[in-house]
Amino acid sequence: MAKHSWAMSRRHLLGLIGAAAGSTVMYQAAASLGFAPGSTYTGPIDLTGDPGGASVVILGAGLAGLVAALELRRAGYKVQVLEYRDRAGGRSWTLRGGDVFTELGGATQKVGFDEDLYLNPGPWRIPSHHRGVLDYCTRLGVSLEVFTQVNHNAYLHGRNAFGGKPQRFREVNSDYRGAVAELLAKTTQQGKLDEAVSKEDQEKLLESLRHWGALDEDFKYVQGHEASERRGFQTAPGGGLHGKPTTSKPVALSDLLRSGLWRLLGNGDLYDLQQPMFQPVGGMDMLPRALARAVGDLVRYNAKVTSIQQDSHEVKVVYENAQGSGTPATVSADWCLCTIPLSILSQIDKNVGTEMNRAIDAIPYASSVKVGLQFKRRFWEQDDGIYGGVSYTDLPLQHIGYPSTGYGSSGKGILLGAYIWGPHAYEFTGLTPEERVERALEFGAQIHPQYHKEFENGVAVAWHRVPWSLGCAGMWTEEARKEHYEHLCQIDGRILLAGEHVSYLPAWQEGAILSSLDAISRLHRRVMTR
Amino acid sequence: MNFPAPEPEPTKSVFLRHRIFFASAVAVLLVASIVGAVWHSRGARPKGTSETLPEFRRPFAQVDGEGLFRAACQGCHMSEGQGAVGAGAYPALARNERLASSRYAVSLVLHGQRAMPPFEGLMSDAQVAAVVNYVRVHFGNGYRDEVLPQQVAAAR
Numbered sequence: 202m203a204k205h206s207w208a209m210s211r212r213h214l215l216g217l218i219g220a221a222a223g224s225t226v227m228y229q230a231a232a233s234l235g236f237a238p239g240s241t242y243t244g245p246i247d248l249t250g251d252p253g254g255a256s257v258v259i260l261g262a263g264l265a266g267l268v269a270a271l272e273l274r275r276a277g278y279k280v281q282v283l284e285y286r287d288r289a290g291g292r293s294w295t296l297r298g299g300d301v302f303t304e305l306g307g308a309t310q311k312v313g314f315d316e317d318l319y320l321n322p323g324p325w326r327i328p329s330h331h332r333g334v335l336d337y338c339t340r341l342g343v344s345l346e347v348f349t350q351v352n353h354n355a356y357l358h359g360r361n362a363f364g365g366k367p368q369r370f371r372e373v374n375s376d377y378r379g380a381v382a383e384l385l386a387k388t389t390q391q392g393k394l395d396e397a398v399s400k401e402d403q404e405k406l407l408e409s410l411r412h413w414g415a416l417d418e419d420f421k422y423v424q425g426h427e428a429s430e431r432r433g434f435q436t437a438p439g440g441g442l443h444g445k446p447t448t449s450k451p452v453a454l455s456d457l458l459r460s461g462l463w464r465l466l467g468n469g470d471l472y473d474l475q476q477p478m479f480q481p482v483g484g485m486d487m488l489p490r491a492l493a494r495a496v497g498d499l500v501r502y503n504a505k506v507t508s509i510q511q512d513s514h515e516v517k518v519v520y521e522n523a524q525g526s527g528t529p530a531t532v533s534a535d536w537c538l539c540t541i542p543l544s545i546l547s548q549i550d551k552n553v554g555t556e557m558n559r560a561i562d563a564i565p566y567a568s569s570v571k572v573g574l575q576f577k578r579r580f581w582e583q584d585d586g587i588y589g590g591v592s593y594t595d596l597p598l599q600h601i602g603y604p605s606t607g608y609g610s611s612g613k614g615i616l617l618g619a620y621i622w623g624p625h626a627y628e629f630t631g632l633t634p635e636e637r638v639e640r641a642l643e644f645g646a647q648i649h650p651q652y653h654k655e656f657e658n659g660v661a662v663a664w665h666r667v668p669w670s671l672g673c674a675g676m677w678t679e680e681a682r683k684e685h686y687e688h689l690c691q692i693d694g695r696i697l698l699a700g701e702h703v704s705y706l707p708a709w710q711e712g713a714i715l716s717s718l719d720a721i722s723r724l725h726r727r728v729m730t731r
Numbered sequence: 732m733n734f735p736a737p738e739p740e741p742t743k744s745v746f747l748r749h750r751i752f753f754a755s756a757v758a759v760l761l762v763a764s765i766v767g768a769v770w771h772s773r774g775a776r777p778k779g780t781s782e783t784l785p786e787f788r789r790p791f792a793q794v795d796g797e798g799l800f801r802a803a804c805q806g807c808h809m810s811e812g813q814g815a816v817g818a819g820a821y822p823a824l825a826r827n828e829r830l831a832s833s834r835y836a837v838s839l840v841l842h843g844q845r846a847m848p849p850f851e852g853l854m855s856d857a858q859v860a861a862v863v864n865y866v867r868v869h870f871g872n873g874y875r876d877e878v879l880p881q882q883v884a885a886a887r
Contacts, residue, residue: 544846545819630806668817
């Protein structure tokens with residue numbers, strides 16, 4: 202309890218600093234108090250003061266729109282939300298058995314997954330430093346479980362690496378480290394680092410290399426106990442009479458270098474992908490579903506926005522039924538928070554300033570494809586010993602993701618059978634859903650031959666064909682940031698934007714939430730000073 | 732070629748029928764080296780994710796107009812170039828009078844427009860010319876003046 206009250210008083214202090222000095226100073230203060238390492242999230246937003254009956258229309262019921270609706274209503278605003286789909290969540294989306302999804306072009310898939318099995322076609326993992334997403338999960342009672350990103354027993358696979366035979370991450374990682382450590386130790390011992398490292402430090406360096414690379418007494422990375430403790434044993438330690446392990450033989454450095462698999466070793470070291478990561482129990486849409494339970498009464502579903510016009514008194518938003526029936530309707534409000542993806546907003550009739558308009562038009566949307574495959578049994582666990590994590594390959598499917606839930610279950614399971622970016626994503630998008638599943642199976646069987654026998658059904662989502670986003674996420678470049686980002690963040694008369702595209706965390710849910718909180722904070726300040 | 736080489740490999744198009752085409756590996760490798768050079772001079776990469784596998788930056792392997800249309804265009808503009816409508820829309824390429832201007836078509840493929848991504852880093856001059864020439868004489872379009880790779884180079 203003492204800890205809790207300290208946290209509250211810290212938040213209070215941060216609120217005061219923020220009100221007096223703006224968010225940059227507040228963030229620095231938060232970081233120095235040890236509260237916000239690596240995140241600009243500073244705890245629940247504080248919108249104190251009476252907005253005097255001000256109204257806000259929010260466009261889009263994804264995470265950015267839902268969070269804004271929750272917080273603005275709590276702060277006393279009159280809020281209404283327009284959403285194109287018949288449900289909340291936007292790209293924070295989970296497909297389960299019985300769901301029906303019709304993509305652009307008309308292809309319809311009825312998901313055939315068994316009960317309790319699912320695919321997250323969009324976001325699927327939450328870094329532990331995405332404090333905004335995690336805090337909303339906590340506040341709304343959304344249970345979390347660990348998402349396994351790094352699995353040393355998962356595969357690295359290259360068509361031309363080691364004869365196309367998948368390699369365990371553990372072996373490639375250990376052998377690469379061992380070989381590099383041995384080389385550096387040798388260089389040190391030959392005196393070639395004398396100019397760069399003092400004699401005293403060289404001894405420490407050698408010892409650290411032995412420790413880091415699993416080198417033996419002679420600073421060599423060779424077949425033996427040390428190396429096998431990292432890369433695994435030829436015969437694993439067992440019990441009883443024949444339990445004595447035998448050591449395994451490292452792969453030579455030149456073979457490793459030529460395999461190119463070293464390119465894939467660093468993914469789990471990326472700040473965004475370091476363990477532990479999390480996922481909501483039961484599917485990523487548990488968070489938007491919880492938010493929708495809190496603010497669903499404010500949302501008008503099946504509403505396709507066609508026009509956003511502002512004048513000195515109000516904002517008028519025209520929408521029509523998303524199924525194309527009925528006559529257009531209009532809602533008016535003092536302010537408009539628009540979270541519609543730029544891929545769609547750029548096509549909507551609106552009167553915002555030239556610079557914001559140019560910014561809205563400047564961001565292309567990425568192609569990305571995911572395929573979910575249901576199998577009769579969890580052979581990746583039972584046969585391959587892979588519990589969660591990701592295998593990487595240079596086949597067009599690029600990733601195979603193993604489920605981070607239901608470990609050890611004797612029943613069926615779902616693999617993320619393909620997660621594709623770049624040109625192969627465009628190619629897969631051009632296929633029918635059935636063809637995408639077929640290709641994912643055909644390629645994936647090169648890594649898991651069990652596919653042929655165990656496959657039951659699949660579903661494929663190509664984000665350029667998703668009717669409510671027309672792409673996966675905004676693709677920012679350094680140049681676009683410089684030229685357009687600040688214009689995208691402005692309050693343009695009575696209109697302001699939020700969503701992952703208005704953040705430095707593109708394609709991440711945290712970006713949507715942080716941009717939303719930032720937008721409504723600035724809006725509230727504007728309303729309170731009028 | 733070692734995995735995961737930055738140059739494109741002439742195999743594994745997801746379109747099975749194009750594999751037959753790619754049996755002609757010599758021609759493809761020639762093109763591949765050109766495409767690779769173009770790509771490296773650009774250095775663009777998708778920024779939607781933290782994981783950047785070499786595959787994300789690999790150029791399109793197809794070289795013929797139809798193959799490139801199927802691989803790069805039909806995902807959004809659909810198999811008959813008819814476009815699609817959801818919360819937003821993809822314009823039809825079929826019977827599209829704007830395609831009368833080859834410069835417009837080349838510029839669109841190279842630089843994109845609004846949400847449409849640029850393909851300048853994913854296609855060579857010859858590939859851009861091939862796909863533009865294909866679209867301008869198919870799907871009810873009848874613009875027979877051909878674009879040359881040199882014209883694409885000048886438009887980059």
